[in-house]
Amino acid sequence: MTTSTQTARTAWSVETRTRTSTLFLGLAALLVIVLAFAPFYASRSLIQDLFFILTMLVLAQGWNLLAGYAGLVSVGQQAFVGIGAYAMFGGVILLDLDPLVSILLGGSAAALLAIPTAFFTFRLQGAYFAIGTWVVAEIVRLTVAQWKALGGGTGTSLPRSATRDMFGLDFLKDTFGFKTSVATDVITFWLALILAVVTVGVVYRLLRSRQGLGLAAVRDNQNAARSVGVDAQRLKTIVYLSTAFITGLAGALIYVQKARISPDAAFSVLDWTAYVIFIVVIGGIGTIEGPIIGVLIFFALQNSLSGYGSWYLLVLGLLGIVIMLFAPRGLWGLFTDRTGIELFPIRRRLSGGSTEKPGG
Amino acid sequence: MIWADTIVQGVLLGGLYALFAAGLSLVFGIMRLVNLAHGDLIVMAAYLILVLVTLLGIDPFLAALISAPVLFGIGWLLQMHVLNRTLGPDILPPLLVTFGLSIVIQNALLEGFSADSQRLSVGALETASLALGPLNVGVMPLLTFLSAVLVIVGLNRLFYSTSLGRAFRATSDDAVTASLMGIRPQNIFATATGIAMVVVTIAALYLGTRANFDPTIGPARLIYAFEAVIIGGLGSLWGTLAGGIIIGVAQTLGAAINPEWQILAGHVAFVIVLLFRPRGLFPRAVD
Numbered sequence: 169m170t171t172s173t174q175t176a177r178t179a180w181s182v183e184t185r186t187r188t189s190t191l192f193l194g195l196a197a198l199l200v201i202v203l204a205f206a207p208f209y210a211s212r213s214l215i216q217d218l219f220f221i222l223t224m225l226v227l228a229q230g231w232n233l234l235a236g237y238a239g240l241v242s243v244g245q246q247a248f249v250g251i252g253a254y255a256m257f258g259g260v261i262l263l264d265l266d267p268l269v270s271i272l273l274g275g276s277a278a279a280l281l282a283i284p285t286a287f288f289t290f291r292l293q294g295a296y297f298a299i300g301t302w303v304v305a306e307i308v309r310l311t312v313a314q315w316k317a318l319g320g321g322t323g324t325s326l327p328r329s330a331t332r333d334m335f336g337l338d339f340l341k342d343t344f345g346f347k348t349s350v351a352t353d354v355i356t357f358w359l360a361l362i363l364a365v366v367t368v369g370v371v372y373r374l375l376r377s378r379q380g381l382g383l384a385a386v387r388d389n390q391n392a393a394r395s396v397g398v399d400a401q402r403l404k405t406i407v408y409l410s411t412a413f414i415t416g417l418a419g420a421l422i423y424v425q426k427a428r429i430s431p432d433a434a435f436s437v438l439d440w441t442a443y444v445i446f447i448v449v450i451g452g453i454g455t456i457e458g459p460i461i462g463v464l465i466f467f468a469l470q471n472s473l474s475g476y477g478s479w480y481l482l483v484l485g486l487l488g489i490v491i492m493l494f495a496p497r498g499l500w501g502l503f504t505d506r507t508g509i510e511l512f513p514i515r516r517r518l519s520g521g522s523t524e525k526p527g528g
Numbered sequence: 529m530i531w532a533d534t535i536v537q538g539v540l541l542g543g544l545y546a547l548f549a550a551g552l553s554l555v556f557g558i559m560r561l562v563n564l565a566h567g568d569l570i571v572m573a574a575y576l577i578l579v580l581v582t583l584l585g586i587d588p589f590l591a592a593l594i595s596a597p598v599l600f601g602i603g604w605l606l607q608m609h610v611l612n613r614t615l616g617p618d619i620l621p622p623l624l625v626t627f628g629l630s631i632v633i634q635n636a637l638l639e640g641f642s643a644d645s646q647r648l649s650v651g652a653l654e655t656a657s658l659a660l661g662p663l664n665v666g667v668m669p670l671l672t673f674l675s676a677v678l679v680i681v682g683l684n685r686l687f688y689s690t691s692l693g694r695a696f697r698a699t700s701d702d703a704v705t706a707s708l709m710g711i712r713p714q715n716i717f718a719t720a721t722g723i724a725m726v727v728v729t730i731a732a733l734y735l736g737t738r739a740n741f742d743p744t745i746g747p748a749r750l751i752y753a754f755e756a757v758i759i760g761g762l763g764s765l766w767g768t769l770a771g772g773i774i775i776g777v778a779q780t781l782g783a784a785i786n787p788e789w790q791i792l793a794g795h796v797a798f799v800i801v802l803l804f805r806p807r808g809l810f811p812r813a814v815d
Contacts, residue, residue: 241623243564288799291806294619295562299754300802303795306751310792321788437747442631449624478635485631492624493613 182516184376192511200365207354208344215357219425221467222360226367226418227440228447228459230411233371235445236454237380238407239387241294243441244301245415247285247308248278250435252416253423254312260330262317267326268335271359271420278416281308282409290404302437309435323430331427356425363421367414372456375514379403384514446488452498456512461500533663534784535777540665542756542776543673544738546769547731548749549756550679551724557763558700558720559615561622565629567750569725572633573599573732574741578646588648592733596726603725607718615717630746637743648736672734676772679727680765686723687765696720700763748791755798761808770809774801 207215227245234240255277259270289300313321331352340351374380385393386400394400419440423429433439443466451462466484473480495502504510552566563569573595580591610629614621656667687693695716698706703713735741735749755775760767775794782793801809 235620241620243623243627288803292802295556295560295623296758298562298619298623299751299758303751303755303798307792307795307799310788310795314788438631442627445624445627453620478638482632482635482639485628485635488628489610489625489632492621492628493610496621 180518183519184513184516186510186513188509189511189513196511200361203361204358207346207350207357212350212353215353216425217467219353219357219360221463222357222364223418223422224444224447224466225364225459225463226360227415227444228451228463229364229367229371229456230415230418231441231444232448232453232456232459233374233407234411236448236458237375237383237387238404239390240404240408241298242301243298243437243445244285244289244303244305245411245444246435246437246440247281247301247305248412248415249419249422249440250305250312250431251281251308252278252419253429253434254315254318255416256420256423257318257324257326257429260326261324264330266333266335267330267424268355268359271417271424274420275413275417278419279409279413281416282412285412286405286408290401290408305435305437309431312435313431319430321431323428323433325429326424326427331424353425356421359421363414363417368456368460370410372512372514375456379406380514381516383407443484446484448498449488450491450498452500452504454497455500455504456514457510458498458500462498465499530784534780536660536663536665537669538777538780539773540669540673540776541780542769542773543669543676544731544734544772545752545756545775546676546772547672547679547727547734548753549760549768549772550676550683550765551727551731552753553757553760553763553765553768554683554727555721555724556757557765558696559717561611561615561717562619562626563611564623564626564750565633565746566626566728566753567746567748568630568633568637569603569746570728570732570735570749571741571743571746572637573725573729574648574736575637575641575646575743577729577732577736578648581648588650588733588737592729595732596729599725599729600722603728604718604722607721608714611721612714612717630750634743634746641743643742643744645740645742646736647740648733650737654737668734668738672738675730675734676769679730680769683723683727683765692719752794755794758808759798759801761811764808764810767808767810 203218206218210218227249231242231245234242234245252274254274256267256270256274259265259273260267263270265273285301285304289297289304292300312318318324332348334352334355336355337348337351340346340354341348346354375383382393382398382400383403385396385398386403390400419434423434447462447466448459449462450465451460452458469484469487470480473483491498497505548567548570552563555561555563555566576595576598577588577591580586580594581588584591586594610625611622614625650668653667653671657664658667658670659665685693687696695706695711698709699711699713699716706716707713752772752775756768756771759771759774760769774797778797779790779794782796783790785793
């Protein structure tokens with residue numbers, strides 16, 4: 169209709185924000201501030217629990233970005249956790265670096281490892297890709313186990329002298345009177361909080377950007393997306409490398425806190441990939457809220473069932489299967505379907521314009 | 529001579545891996561289902577055989593014969609009621625559901641049988657060996673390899689010379705059209721998984737008689753099996769045998785150089801083959 173341009177009295181705009189999401193963003197900022205002060209009012213064990221939740225959240229957001237948005241179903245994320253952790257140990261033990269500097273080394277090592285890994289695994293499609301990433305992780309684990317300087321197959325510990333001299337430790341001890349062990353936990357907790365907030369922020373920004381739209385298009389129909397000029401391969405590579413970097417940082421950070429490493433633990437498919445997959449699936453794959461809900465449920469399950477040994481994993485596995493079969497979009501998906509609430513909306517919608525019919 | 533011996537041992541080991549992989553290859557070829565619980569199903573079958581051996585005091589071979597129909601039933605039900613729901617263009621649901629299943633089976637076995645390692649005893653056969661020319665070959669490894677060849681010949685005959693095999697191939701090529709011709713894809717898939725579980729029983733028999741097993745070794749066997757299937761190429765059973773042999777020979781050669789390199793060498797061989805042939809050596813179907 170020729171009249172349609174005349175009737176648009178106010179300009180249309182494309183937005184992703186909603187009133188709820190803006191409100192939520194304010195609340196989330198408040199929550200982060202409350203969490204940042206946790207070391208001053210919470211017990212040490214609560215700080216350690218929060219550290220665990222935050223680092224698992226980082227891993228879960230990474231895997232969710234890969235599988236839920238880029239269609240890269242990796243079963244080999246433990247390669248990046250492990251190499252990040254081992255590079256951090258290498259930095260501290262062999263190069264005499266500060267543990268905190270070594271964390272960056274861990275992230276970089278993981279991103280470097282991701283380059284040849286991507287070269288190999290990106291040639292494989294779908295399920296082959298999943299198995300390919302797993303095999304690569306096994307190769308890295310077996311190779312690192314040959315690295316005698318870092319303890320070979322039995323692993324090694326961070327030297328006490330290195331953790332004692334960690335950057336910022338003395339400041340915390342002098343200013344707030346923390347003990348050394350507590351101060352280490354506080355520093356790693358703060359770093360985990362920063363890493364988690366930055367990860368969620370970066371993922372959210374990415375998904376709302378042009379690249380994010382391209383990514384969603386590739387996930388939904390790769391051929392159609394390519395036909396309108398989306399460079400699928402390039403987008404996937406960027407996502408894969410950045411996820412490896414984040415995962416490596418998280419791995420290094422986790423092992424600064426653990427201070428003891430072995431190849432079997434650092435490259436554990438159960439700890440760093442299976443748990444992460446369950447967190448994302450239970451919470452809701454393909455959403456930013458999903459991993460957040462998932463990690464809280466995972467933590468609650470682990471705490472309440474930890475006394476029952478392997479029953480806990482059995483329940484977790486069954487829960488994962490049931491959700492995948494009957495609610496494939498996870499608990500957050502169920503919630504959104506009922507209420508329409510999205511806390512991190514990425515869908516683009518029109519707003520601001522008039523909806524009156526022309527000639528009215 | 530020592531190298532010839534190493535390679536023969538590798539080929540025979542490859543037979544075991546081909547047995548691990550044959551069931552996987554069958555299911556993968558017919559319904560593109562990636563079963564990440566395959567290794568754990570083999571371990572579960574080994575425990576079933578162990579229970580029968582212990583309770584009835586019978587020979588493991590006889591116990592496997594009794595287990596096979598039971599496991600066929602388990603496979604049929606599993607496919608009909610769980611895995612069929614996951615099939616579709618999206619590869620995520622089957623991957624995640626079978627991954628969950630893998631965790632469930634492992635931990636159920638841990639709960640039922642503890643983490644102690646077990647073994648199926650076949651008496652004097654375990655140490656018996658045959659002189660093949662200048663080489664000495666263990667009877668059990670040889671039996672494993674021959675069983676793998678027999679299983680593959682059998683599956684190929686089933687595939688290409690029976691009406692069930694025709695239904696398998698038709699459903700694999702185009703499930704919708706096949707269903708227009710009076711085939712029920714759901715039933716065909718369930719039968720295929722049932723048959724795969726019979727192969728799993730045979731694999732479990734040799735897994736349990738040749739080495740110790742415990743509830744957690746499934747995933748490692750799954751990786752070897754997958755490597756064999758992928759190296760061989762989608763849907764080619766003889767390719768799966770070739771893939772198993774490549775992994776087996778690479779492992780024994782690696783172990784001959786340095787015992788710590790055994791597993792690593794197998795994985796590296798897999799990566800090298802895929803770098804040059806991303807779809808495997810003998811891909812049958814275009815996918």
